[in-house]
Amino acid sequence: MDQRAKFETFKALHAREGAFVLGNPWDAGSARVLAHLGFEALATTSAGYAFSVGRRDSFAGLSRDELLENARQIVDSCDLPVSADLEDGFGPAPDTCAETIRLAAGIGLVGGSIEDATGDPExxxxxxxxxxxxxxxxxEAARGLPFLLTARAENFLWGRADLGDTIARLQAFSEAGADVLYAPGLPDLAAIRTVCAEVDRPVNVVMGLSGPRYSVAELAGAGVRRISVGGSFARAAFGGLRRAAEEVLGAGTFGYADEAMSGRELTALMSDTRPPRRVSGPS
Known part of the structure; x- marks a missing residue:
């Protein structure tokens, strides 16, 4: 499936009845597993990727080049539409956000998000x-490209529990050209329902993090069109690693292996593409 076809598929998911769930892989291998399990589209997670390379999830933790390279590997690993967590656009200037969108579309992504958080606690x-x-x-940068823009209002992640201002921001982002709207950290289903009723674009909600958790059916009933899981799949994987290690170190047993995916199953899901063989000496 080429990029344009992936984009049309991704756009159609937002237009159909009910809600769909984005799987959030943190690398190419986890993307292949999620694609195999039946997710219809994927989205990158800056937190999951940061943890996988031993970094903190923060504005200063990873560069734009690093995050886009991670996204490119995920795009190339499967035949699903992939959207990306593009953080704050990697700079405060509008021109920087525009350049980030062009770069993201250039590596095959069919969507991405820009948030209104500055990274400055003050x-x-x-x-x-x-x-x-x-x-x-x-x-404007996305116009004419196979790319859906998500605009994020981050108030509730930064101690600004102002639902009215959050809705006003989402409405303004819609007027500015955003295709999807997203306010992570909304406190309850009533707030989610209010946001969905007050905006004219599909709404994304994240589950699997702290706070209340609702089912896909409950969120769809509130008007949500898209659900993501952020870095929670990556954290679940790290949780499994910790449980396995604690069992070995504490009990001296290896029961964790009963729940592990088999090497044969994982091998079947992974690419058999090999890098070119290195040749030493004169040709």
Missing amino acids: VPIFDLGLAVARVQAAA
Whole structure:
């Protein structure tokens, strides 16, 4: 499936009735597993990738080049539409956000998100005017490309529990050209339902993190169109690793292996593409 076909598939998922779930792989191998298990689309997770390479999930933790290379490997690993966590666009300037979108589309991604968080604890959220200008620049960069832009209002992740301002931001992002809207950290199903009722674009909600957890059916009933799991699949994998290690170190037993995927099954899911053989000496 080429990029345009993946984009059309991704767009159609947002238009159909009910809610669909994005799997969030952190590398090419986890992407292949999730694709095999039946997810219809994937999205990268900056947190999951950061943990996998021994970094913290933070604005300064990973560069744009690193995150886009990770995304490219995920895109190339499977035949599913892939969207990307593009954090704050990798810079405050609207032009930087626009360039990030062009680069993301250039590696085969069919979607990506720009958030309004600054990374500065003293001033955690961009002023509304600048936040809108950043989304508008990203939307203009995406115009004509096979790319769905998600705009994120981060108030609730940064101690600003203001539902009215969050909705106003999402509405402004929609007017600026965003295709999907996302306010992570909403406190309950009532708030989610209110957001969905007050905006005119598909809404993404993240599950699997801290706070209340609702089923796919409950979220769909509230008006949600897309559900992601953020870094929670990666954390679940690390949780399995910790349990296995603690069993070996504490009990001296190896029962964890009963729940592990078999080497044969994983081998069947992975690529058999090999790098070119290195030749030493004169040719």
